[in-house]
Amino acid sequence: MPAAVRLAEKGFRVVVLERGPWMSRRDFIEDEILARRGLLWPTVEEEPRTWRPTDAVPAVRLATSVQLFSNAMVVGGSTVHYSALAWRFRESDFRVLSEEGAVAGASLADWPIDYAEMEPYYDQAERLIGVSGSAALSPFEPPRQREYPLPPVPRNSAGAILERGARALGLHPQPVPLGILSRDYDGRSRCMAKGFCSSYGCPNGARASTTETFLPKGLATGRLEVRANSFVTRVVQDPATGRARGVEYVDDSGALHLQEGDIVILAAGGVETPRLLLNSASAAAPDGLANSSGLVGRNFMLHSPGATVYAVFPEAVDGHKGTEATRTEMDDYATDTSRGFIRGGFIHPRAHGGEPVELAGRPMHPAKWGLAHKRSMRETWRHYLFSHVTGESLPVEANRVDLDPQVKDRFGLPVARITYTAHDNDVRLATWFAGRAVEILEAAGASRVVNNGPVIRKLHNHQMGATRMGNDASRSVVDRWCRAHDVPNLYVTDSSVFVTSAGLNPSLTIQANALRVADRIAATRGDPAS
Amino acid sequence: MSPASPLGPPALAAISAAVERIIPSDDNLPGAREAGTINFVLGELGDAPARVASITELAMTLDAAAVTADPLRPGCAFAALTGEQQDTILLTLETEGSPELSWLVEATMEGFYGDPRHGGNANGVGWEAIGFPGPTGGSGYEPPFGWYDANEPNLPGLGPDGTTDPTR
Numbered sequence: 001m002p003a004a005v006r007l008a009e010k011g012f013r014v015v016v017l018e019r020g021p022w023m024s025r026r027d028f029i030e031d032e033i034l035a036r037r038g039l040l041w042p043t044v045e046e047e048p049r050t051w052r053p054t055d056a057v058p059a060v061r062l063a064t065s066v067q068l069f070s071n072a073m074v075v076g077g078s079t080v081h082y083s084a085l086a087w088r089f090r091e092s093d094f095r096v097l098s099e100e101g102a103v104a105g106a107s108l109a110d111w112p113i114d115y116a117e118m119e120p121y122y123d124q125a126e127r128l129i130g131v132s133g134s135a136a137l138s139p140f141e142p143p144r145q146r147e148y149p150l151p152p153v154p155r156n157s158a159g160a161i162l163e164r165g166a167r168a169l170g171l172h173p174q175p176v177p178l179g180i181l182s183r184d185y186d187g188r189s190r191c192m193a194k195g196f197c198s199s200y201g202c203p204n205g206a207r208a209s210t211t212e213t214f215l216p217k218g219l220a221t222g223r224l225e226v227r228a229n230s231f232v233t234r235v236v237q238d239p240a241t242g243r244a245r246g247v248e249y250v251d252d253s254g255a256l257h258l259q260e261g262d263i264v265i266l267a268a269g270g271v272e273t274p275r276l277l278l279n280s281a282s283a284a285a286p287d288g289l290a291n292s293s294g295l296v297g298r299n300f301m302l303h304s305p306g307a308t309v310y311a312v313f314p315e316a317v318d319g320h321k322g323t324e325a326t327r328t329e330m331d332d333y334a335t336d337t338s339r340g341f342i343r344g345g346f347i348h349p350r351a352h353g354g355e356p357v358e359l360a361g362r363p364m365h366p367a368k369w370g371l372a373h374k375r376s377m378r379e380t381w382r383h384y385l386f387s388h389v390t391g392e393s394l395p396v397e398a399n400r401v402d403l404d405p406q407v408k409d410r411f412g413l414p415v416a417r418i419t420y421t422a423h424d425n426d427v428r429l430a431t432w433f434a435g436r437a438v439e440i441l442e443a444a445g446a447s448r449v450v451n452n453g454p455v456i457r458k459l460h461n462h463q464m465g466a467t468r469m470g471n472d473a474s475r476s477v478v479d480r481w482c483r484a485h486d487v488p489n490l491y492v493t494d495s496s497v498f499v500t501s502a503g504l505n506p507s508l509t510i511q512a513n514a515l516r517v518a519d520r521i522a523a524t525r526g527d528p529a530s
Numbered sequence: 531m532s533p534a535s536p537l538g539p540p541a542l543a544a545i546s547a548a549v550e551r552i553i554p555s556d557d558n559l560p561g562a563r564e565a566g567t568i569n570f571v572l573g574e575l576g577d578a579p580a581r582v583a584s585i586t587e588l589a590m591t592l593d594a595a596a597v598t599a600d601p602l603r604p605g606c607a608f609a610a611l612t613g614e615q616q617d618t619i620l621l622t623l624e625t626e627g628s629p630e631l632s633w634l635v636e637a638t639m640e641g642f643y644g645d646p647r648h649g650g651n652a653n654g655v656g657w658e659a660i661g662f663p664g665p666t667g668g669s670g671y672e673p674p675f676g677w678y679d680a681n682e683p684n685l686p687g688l689g690p691d692g693t694t695d696p697t698r
Contacts, residue, residue, distance in 0.1 A: 030665035033644040137685050155684060157676030164682045175685065192670025203668075315677035320662060322675045351675070356643035356662055361636070368624070369552040369635045370617060374561070374659070377643075381660035382676075 001076070001210035002125070002511045003265055003493045005218035006518035013223045015259055017249050019043065020073035022228035023080070024211075028201030032355050035199050038064065040072035040081055046410035047073065049271060051418045051458040059404060059417050062458055068199075070459050071269045075228050076211040078269070078461055079507065083198040083324050084179035084207050085348070086131040087504035088122045088512075090142050090333065091115040093392075096500040100335065100342045106394040106423055107299055111499045112471045112480035113516075115142060121512035129208035129511065130185040133177030140172070140330040152326070153182040153191055157317040158349040158385040159326030165444030171329045176348060179208030179508070180323050188212060195320040195354035210511075227251070233413060234280040235264055235289050237487060242284070244490045250411055263521060267494040267514070270300070270463025274401040274496060275416040277467065290467070290484035295477050297401040299468050300418070301501040302460040304345060304391035304426040307434035307453050310364045311349075311446040316382045320354035325388075332436060333503060341428040345391025345503035347437045356381065364450045387441065389433040390462075392503035394423040401466050422457055429503075430454040462506050467496040482517045493517050536575045536582045540607070541589035545571065545634070547609040548592060551616045552638040553656075560655040562642055570641025570650030571634070581633070588623075588630035595619045 004014045020042060029039065038044045044067050050059035051066075071078035092099050094111040102108060123145055125131075133148035135141045152175035155163075163173040180197075181190045191206040205212040218224035229252035236245045236258065246260035266273045274297040280289035288296050325348040333344040352359065356377070364384065365376040399421065403414035422430075434451050441449050470476025473485035482497050484490040493514040495506045502509070535542050546568045555561030562568070575582045592608040599615050600606050608616060623631045641650030643657070645665075651657065657664050674680035 030667075031645045031647065033640055033648050036640070134685075137687070152688065154673040154675075155679045155688070157678035160676075160678035160682035160684075163685070164678065173685070192666075193672070193675065194666045194670040196665060313678070317678065318676035321671040322673070354662065354665065356657065356660060357640050360639035360643055369620075369638070371554050371556050374553055374559070375557065378559070378660050381662060
């Protein structure tokens, strides 16, 4: 969406195709049951994915509950429901191979771009979507040309608890930069702190969904058209020229269309973009479009298999109020090899947002049902929080998205098969950071802490790496401008192009990079060489 | 109970009794019975014929276990046992890893703690039991939100509303 809107603003005529419906504020109902049934994932049952840990094991169909921990199937995608943590990646995140050297079992590489090239686009993205934060209060911030456009959102009790624990340990708590408005901004209203945040659409538009930030500006140009319920089945390549002619898509009546275009941009998410390229195989590209390197789908990353740590506090946390994550510490982000792993991440204790059914299934109750469970629900509801740990995952070439040989979607197309086992470094990192979260929460005075340990990652909102960016066409899928090495008018602007994952939420980097790519397209009208 | 119940009377009696043990009406606080949770469970079953079959089977398993559960009342139905006796049977099934029981526990939680619009949690009694006012329905909250943000010193320069930043 950021690329589409930027191009429309620069005079291009743009058609955006989205497989799901176009929902608006009034559709975002605060109802936990509807969320659990996939309100924002209406086609999840018809669009399954399969998963296996390694090639040696048959793939199984992912449960719907796992699939709901992935990008929404509506106009706006994951920005409709994300927690909106709006991080800039750090300078070292763009040069992991140079910083760390080669690591066995990992396909580390440097990005072909660096932080300095991204900085102006981070700045633009922060201002376009309205990021609330404070560089002055963030001691580990990378260099930036100016302050955040908005001050931090009000701190919740989960954030105050992080501060209390971090201070006790001599760490440096700071605000989490959020794409959630702390003040009215650009015609949108500030956050009401009403709960039902992550996993829900925002009914007053305070969160930086692309439907609130970019889309209205794109529509105002008169050159941007969104076609919802339009599932792209393949990219059509002209065998004579090697260029993409356009895409085929199925509309909600089931009719197949060809949408031609001078330029094709894929931003279907880290699973569906590689799947679409593989489903676009032809006589000219028998292994999938843009896949002469054989790397389409490979180096897939899902962030470290972060433990979730639960804590109960003696006083009221009242996590049904406020935005979810408001404070964190970045002291532990840089590599410290004495910890037994490279790279890092951060801990973000959260207000739960108001989901009692979710609490009922949490692992901190003495029983799963009965009187003991009922009492525990009453004792914990106003007093508990959970802390996510987000950490870097190393790219592994065998971790990949390919086409499932058996399972088909509603159109008869092979679904994405995910093959994924976290690198050992990711597991060590996740284990250490979970221990750190326990330490902080205990130092803050928790009466009880439950650490569920590293999980087995099968799918995640953060899907990265499967169409890697690079200068060497034999070792990457797209070039530094995110243009396919093999197809001169085909671009990818989602997190598939990430070379490494950083230990931070990807969304601001996706949006900033999409603006960078769009500016390049506008400057060159596609292919400067053709 | 409901004329549209997808379960026959014996199965409905056993499943209703199980639901009322999953969230009992103890401590002078409403449980699944007062919340009408069974209505939600039946609604969920109504959409899924395969699930009706497996939950009917669960009811038969509960009744079969009940036959010998009370030495003084041989041949008793699950619904007629005491709460403790019912809990013993449910615990055995849980230990055995019964997927049907696991489904019923989850559906019961949804029908007690979920939004009343789906037929359970009548009058919001499930929310009341834990101290949740429910969705705000168009309004919001102002800080402080909880005890900790009211009492823990904030970062330098940030005022009581959390956002005051004199540098801007």
